[in-house]
Amino acid sequence: MLTNMSRSPRRKRPGHYHHGDLKQALIAEALKVIDEQGLAAVTTRALARRLGVSHAAPGHHFADREALLAEVATEGFRLFAAALEQAAWAESEPGERFVAIGRAYLRFAADHPSYFRVMFGRGFPKGYHPPDQFRRESNRAYAVLTGVVRDLALVLGGDATPIDELAFGAWSLVHGMAMLWIDGSATYAFAGRADFEATGERVVRRSIVGLGA
Amino acid sequence: MLTNMSRSPRRKRPGHYHHGDLKQALIAEALKVIDEQGLAAVTTRALARRLGVSHAAPGHHFADREALLAEVATEGFRLFAAALEQAAWAESEPGERFVAIGRAYLRFAADHPSYFRVMFGRGFPKGYHPPDQFRRESNRAYAVLTGVVRDLALVLGGDATPIDELAFGAWSLVHGMAMLWIDGSATYAFAGRADFEATGERVVRRSIVGLGA
DNA sequence: CCTCAATCTTGTCATCGTCAAGATTACGGG
DNA sequence: CCCGTAATCTTGACGATGACAAGATTGAGG
Numbered sequence: 001m002l003t004n005m006s007r008s009p010r011r012k013r014p015g016h017y018h019h020g021d022l023k024q025a026l027i028a029e030a031l032k033v034i035d036e037q038g039l040a041a042v043t044t045r046a047l048a049r050r051l052g053v054s055h056a057a058p059g060h061h062f063a064d065r066e067a068l069l070a071e072v073a074t075e076g077f078r079l080f081a082a083a084l085e086q087a088a089w090a091e092s093e094p095g096e097r098f099v100a101i102g103r104a105y106l107r108f109a110a111d112h113p114s115y116f117r118v119m120f121g122r123g124f125p126k127g128y129h130p131p132d133q134f135r136r137e138s139n140r141a142y143a144v145l146t147g148v149v150r151d152l153a154l155v156l157g158g159d160a161t162p163i164d165e166l167a168f169g170a171w172s173l174v175h176g177m178a179m180l181w182i183d184g185s186a187t188y189a190f191a192g193r194a195d196f197e198a199t200g201e202r203v204v205r206r207s208i209v210g211l212g213a
Numbered sequence: 214m215l216t217n218m219s220r221s222p223r224r225k226r227p228g229h230y231h232h233g234d235l236k237q238a239l240i241a242e243a244l245k246v247i248d249e250q251g252l253a254a255v256t257t258r259a260l261a262r263r264l265g266v267s268h269a270a271p272g273h274h275f276a277d278r279e280a281l282l283a284e285v286a287t288e289g290f291r292l293f294a295a296a297l298e299q300a301a302w303a304e305s306e307p308g309e310r311f312v313a314i315g316r317a318y319l320r321f322a323a324d325h326p327s328y329f330r331v332m333f334g335r336g337f338p339k340g341y342h343p344p345d346q347f348r349r350e351s352n353r354a355y356a357v358l359t360g361v362v363r364d365l366a367l368v369l370g371g372d373a374t375p376i377d378e379l380a381f382g383a384w385s386l387v388h389g390m391a392m393l394w395i396d397g398s399a400t401y402a403f404a405g406r407a408d409f410e411a412t413g414e415r416v417v418r419r420s421i422v423g424l425g426a
Numbered sequence: 427c428c429t430c431a432a433t434c435t436t437g438t439c440a441t442c443g444t445c446a447a448g449a450t451t452a453c454g455g456g
Numbered sequence: 457c458c459c460g461t462a463a464t465c466t467t468g469a470c471g472a473t474g475a476c477a478a479g480a481t482t483g484a485g486g
Contacts, residue, residue: 210423
């Protein structure tokens with residue numbers, strides 16, 4: 001057991017050094033805080049408090065607050081890409097696969113709004129260059145989407161519109177729906193999450209005709 | 214000379230009270246800071262410093278930092294709604310009007326990224342209820358969009374899809390493109406702003422077929 | 427057993443948002 | 457013209473935050 005703190009009971013608090021997996025714990029706690037109180041409430045000191053460690057402990061695992069959030073976002077993109085890939089693999093017919101990946105996009109946003117907020121809603125400083133891993137995972141997600149759009153466009157055989165342009169359109173459509181849902185700009189327009197997802201799927205389905213035009 | 218007869222030369226700095234229009238100056242300066250250093254760098258103290266007033270001066274015009282940003286966002290929505298209305302009025306043919314409003318949406322995002330970031334990119338605390346004026350201006354923008362979509366849908370005479378659903382789709386499409394451009398997720402895919410806007414217009418144009426399906 | 431690197435704590439500093447109290451100024455009624 | 461009041465701004469203070477430095481504790485390997 002990593003959490004064996006039966007030794008040295010003489011000191012103030014026995015097992016307060018070597019938390020075990022503080023780094024992952026901080027990431028997990030950050031997500032909880034975002035969910036409960038919003039992104040602005042994510043504070044290294046608050047996280048430390050909630051985990052029962054000292055206020056400077058997070059500094060040993062993340063260079064600064066930004067680095068912590070970047071790691072959360074990267075983990076989010078990893079899950080996100082995996083979800084999109086799984087949705088794409090589960091369907092073989094191009095049209096249904098396109099709908100499936102759109103559904104997965106919206107479902108992820110609705111399932112993990114906290115992740116989504118850190119992934120996209122975070123305002124980058126100015127000349128901020130995201131870490132390699134961050135770029136890699138987000139590109140993976142985009143690659144799945146592009147591939148699905150390409151396969152569908154080939155089947156539909158539309159004009160000579162570049163695949164990238166069609167993919168950008170499809171991406172924007174689902175991304176816009178997700179963002180409007182996440183930040184509450186469109187919540188009042190739906191009865192609830194189920195209504196949002198159902199409407200989103202119909203919108204995605206209707207957008208298919210544009211790919212074959 | 215030493216004998217300044219204009220007014221109380223004994224005091225430290227003569228005209229440091231009554232700035233004139235500090236409230237508007239703070240809003241304008243906030244936009245500059247967002248543009249230069251990002252949203253997180255918007256600090257009441259920094260704004261005060263840049264304007265040459267005391268660190269507590271902003272507190273007399275805005276209840277707190279959030280209120281300041283809310284006012285910036287409200288002003289942004291006012292300009293935004295006006296831009297959309299103007300674009301809609303300038304075109305009478307339903308299809309071109311639809312394209313025009315989409316173009317205006319993207320152009321506003323590209324022209325005023327700072328406004329856009331505050332309007333949408335700001336993470337609301339948790340149970341945050343936006344001020345009335347904020348809701349009013351944002352609803353005005355949405356109303357323009359809905360009206361244009363309705364007119365076009367009537368002309369195209371598609372199925373019985375609710376107008377709100379078509380409007381939501383159109384809104385999501387342009388909103389997604391704008392957000393992806395603003396936060397840099399899609400900048401690498403375009404040669405520049407002109408390329409982005411041209412591509413965006415083509416995407417919007419292609420989406421029209423979905424409204425008549 | 428003993429050293430050493432990883433991990434965490436304590437202490438400190440500059441900055442931030444916010445509040446309270448006082449100073450300055452504008453403005454309108456006498 | 458004068459004066460009082462309200463609006464505006466300054467100064468000062470407090471708690472909280474991010475970040476750093478130095479020291480304490482712990483685990484792992486030689």
